Amino acid sequence: MIWQIDLAVLILVVVCAVGALAVKDLMSAAILFGAYSFLMCILWAVMGAVDVAFTEASVGAGVSTVFFVAAVFRTSRRSKD
Amino acid sequence: MKALALAIVVLVGGLLISATVDFPDWGDPASPAALHVSPRYIEKSLEETSVPNVVTSVLADYRGFDTMFETTVVFTAGVACFLLLRRREPRPEPTRVYRHQATGVIVEMSQPPESEPAPEVFQRIDDDWTPHDLIVMNVCRLLIPFIQLFGLYVIAHGHHSPGGGFQGGVILGASVILIALSWDLRTAEMRLHEVTTGLMSAIGVFIYAGVGALALALGGNFLDYAALAPLLRVDPIAARSLGIFFVEVGVGLAVMATMVFIYKNLASEGRLDQGL
Numbered sequence: 146m147i148w149q150i151d152l153a154v155l156i157l158v159v160v161c162a163v164g165a166l167a168v169k170d171l172m173s174a175a176i177l178f179g180a181y182s183f184l185m186c187i188l189w190a191v192m193g194a195v196d197v198a199f200t201e202a203s204v205g206a207g208v209s210t211v212f213f214v215a216a217v218f219r220t221s222r223r224s225k226d
Numbered sequence: 227m228k229a230l231a232l233a234i235v236v237l238v239g240g241l242l243i244s245a246t247v248d249f250p251d252w253g254d255p256a257s258p259a260a261l262h263v264s265p266r267y268i269e270k271s272l273e274e275t276s277v278p279n280v281v282t283s284v285l286a287d288y289r290g291f292d293t294m295f296e297t298t299v300v301f302t303a304g305v306a307c308f309l310l311l312r313r314r315e316p317r318p319e320p321t322r323v324y325r326h327q328a329t330g331v332i333v334e335m336s337q338p339p340e341s342e343p344a345p346e347v348f349q350r351i352d353d354d355w356t357p358h359d360l361i362v363m364n365v366c367r368l369l370i371p372f373i374q375l376f377g378l379y380v381i382a383h384g385h386h387s388p389g390g391g392f393q394g395g396v397i398l399g400a401s402v403i404l405i406a407l408s409w410d411l412r413t414a415e416m417r418l419h420e421v422t423t424g425l426m427s428a429i430g431v432f433i434y435a436g437v438g439a440l441a442l443a444l445g446g447n448f449l450d451y452a453a454l455a456p457l458l459r460v461d462p463i464a465a466r467s468l469g470i471f472f473v474e475v476g477v478g479l480a481v482m483a484t485m486v487f488i489y490k491n492l493a494s495e496g497r498l499d500q501g502l
């Protein structure tokens with residue numbers, strides 16, 4: 146495991162998580178969750194857990210983002226707080 | 227309220243970070259996870275199941291029960307979405323929007339017509355109208371077969387490379403969702419009907435449990451694929467590998483159908499007539 150990559154990805158993970166909570170537009174929050182999942186996928190791939198990374202890429206970053214977008218499409222796009 | 231929530235989050239996060247100091251190091255050979263049963267799986271997996279990918283053999287053979295109920299969880303999620311979201315009554319104000327294929331003129335009808343006009347002349351489009359995009363439709367038309375082929379490859383090749391039923395099923399489901407995104411929901415519904423997806427979801431779980439019950443009927447333990455050897459006419463070790471493949475097919479079917487099912491219900495408010 147290369148600690149420079151690890152550190153950079155971990156910082157980006159925290160940035161994505163805080164951004165997804167702070168942003169007012171729920172569509173942006175959904176896309177940020179997708180980015181978060183991809184970063185976690187990179188992290189697991191770096192650690193050598195390839196199966197977990199594959200699952201995270203397909204389920205977390207792929208299908209869940211589509212579900213979030215579909216749910217936002219049918220509800221409201223602005224967050225209330 | 228927000229300040230209280232932030233304080234709780236910071237407190238719990240701090241506790242979690244302070245607890246991670248006690249964790250074993252990454253890749254530590256003396257960590258509890260690498261001590262008890264892991265060495266046996268890693269050493270014996272290839273000779274007992276002839277599956278090179280240890281993760282697959284652990285998930286589908288050594289820990290077959292867990293994976294079976296994980297598949298059941300996915301199926302249950304699909305059923306829960308169906309029960310929560312599916313609605314039978316039509317829209318309150320039924321308007322239908324059509325696009326004249328030759329000129330691209332959009333026609334809106336406040337009352338639904340007695341019979342649908344011919345789709346070659348008037349193509350029905352969604353109320354929240356999306357522009358007709360030739361490029362997106364045809365690029366997806368080219369891409370979808372390759373995505374589906376890759377999904378099948380991931381299911382079938384999970385013994386030797388990363389992947390397996392869950393990942394391959396999600397990729398196959400995503401290809402059907404891409405049909406719904408690039409054309410419209412009615413096209414995806416025509417290709418893979420709601421009843422079909424529901425049945426496929428149940429059949430996937432049934433295949434998994436059925437392989438286990440078949441092993442039980444042939445005199446082995448539940449999910450002990452070595453008992454399938456006389457039926458498949460191979461030696462017990464190859465029978466384990468084949469049994470893993472059968473249950474992976476079941477998992478792939480269930481996951482694919484459930485993903486499509488959930489997406490259709492979410493994107494169309496449970497009416498399955500028009501969506502994202």
